[in-house]
Amino acid sequence: MEIRLKPDDPMLGLPMTDAYLRWALQAVEEVAGDKGMRVILRQAGLEHLIGNYPPNQMVFTGHTFKEYADLNRAILEFYGRAGASFVRRIGRLSARRSIEEQDRLFGLGRLALKLMSTNVQLKMGLISMAHGFKTLYKEAGVEVDHRVEEHEDHFTYSIVHCPCCAGMEADRPICGMWLGALYEGGLYITGGKVFEYREIACRALGDPACVFWISKTPVSG
Numbered sequence: 001m002e003i004r005l006k007p008d009d010p011m012l013g014l015p016m017t018d019a020y021l022r023w024a025l026q027a028v029e030e031v032a033g034d035k036g037m038r039v040i041l042r043q044a045g046l047e048h049l050i051g052n053y054p055p056n057q058m059v060f061t062g063h064t065f066k067e068y069a070d071l072n073r074a075i076l077e078f079y080g081r082a083g084a085s086f087v088r089r090i091g092r093l094s095a096r097r098s099i100e101e102q103d104r105l106f107g108l109g110r111l112a113l114k115l116m117s118t119n120v121q122l123k124m125g126l127i128s129m130a131h132g133f134k135t136l137y138k139e140a141g142v143e144v145d146h147r148v149e150e151h152e153d154h155f156t157y158s159i160v161h162c163p164c165c166a167g168m169e170a171d172r173p174i175c176g177m178w179l180g181a182l183y184e185g186g187l188y189i190t191g192g193k194v195f196e197y198r199e200i201a202c203r204a205l206g207d208p209a210c211v212f213w214i215s216k217t218p219v220s221g
């Protein structure tokens with residue numbers, strides 16, 4: 001995969017919370033090991049984060065989308081063909097931490113959800129996730145566009161303000177971290193059901209938003 005830089009992309013300067021960046025770094029370390037993580041961070045130009053992860057706090061202290069995008073690019077380049085599945089795992093592990101630690105933004109109360117159909121659970125989960133991101137960024141004075149649409153046999157989750165592909169052009173979608181995050185969120189919200197997830201549009205391809213396709217029918221679980 002070839003990734004070219006687009007340094008004038010206004011997304012690069014958007015703020016990233018300490019916790020999101022920390023969870024992504026912890027996930028990289030968990031999957032790649034300490035040594036692999038150091039290589040990836042050097043390749044990403046993020047040496048300053050080696051042994052110096054941001055604290056576990058949902059606040060904005062100066063980290064940006066650019067760091068997240070650089071991390072994503074370094075993983076995709078470092079792992080070559082295996083990069084896509086690697087970033088999905090990073091997305092899953094990051095989301096798991098997010099779900100465990102930040103229920104305030106994304107939690108819907110699983111008790112209430114238990115009474116709903118799987119489809120409604122999934123839909124509510126996706127809407128809750130979009131709402132969580134918008135609320136979080138609104139507190140920082142930034143309007144981000146996350147939206148959920150329902151179609152006959154699938155949902156779409158669209159993100160204009162995507163940190164994974166900020167400042168990049170590529171020949172295929174590169175935001176697999178979201179696929180992992182959506183997968184993990186879907187598991188959580190439906191009590192273990194697995195759906196099909198695909199990235200069908202990506203800003204790195206010139207699309208106006210990164211769009212994720214989510215089947216309404218579980219493939220297992």
Ligand SMILES: [Zn+2]
Pocket residue numbers: 162163164165166174175202203204210
């Ligand atoms: Zn993206």
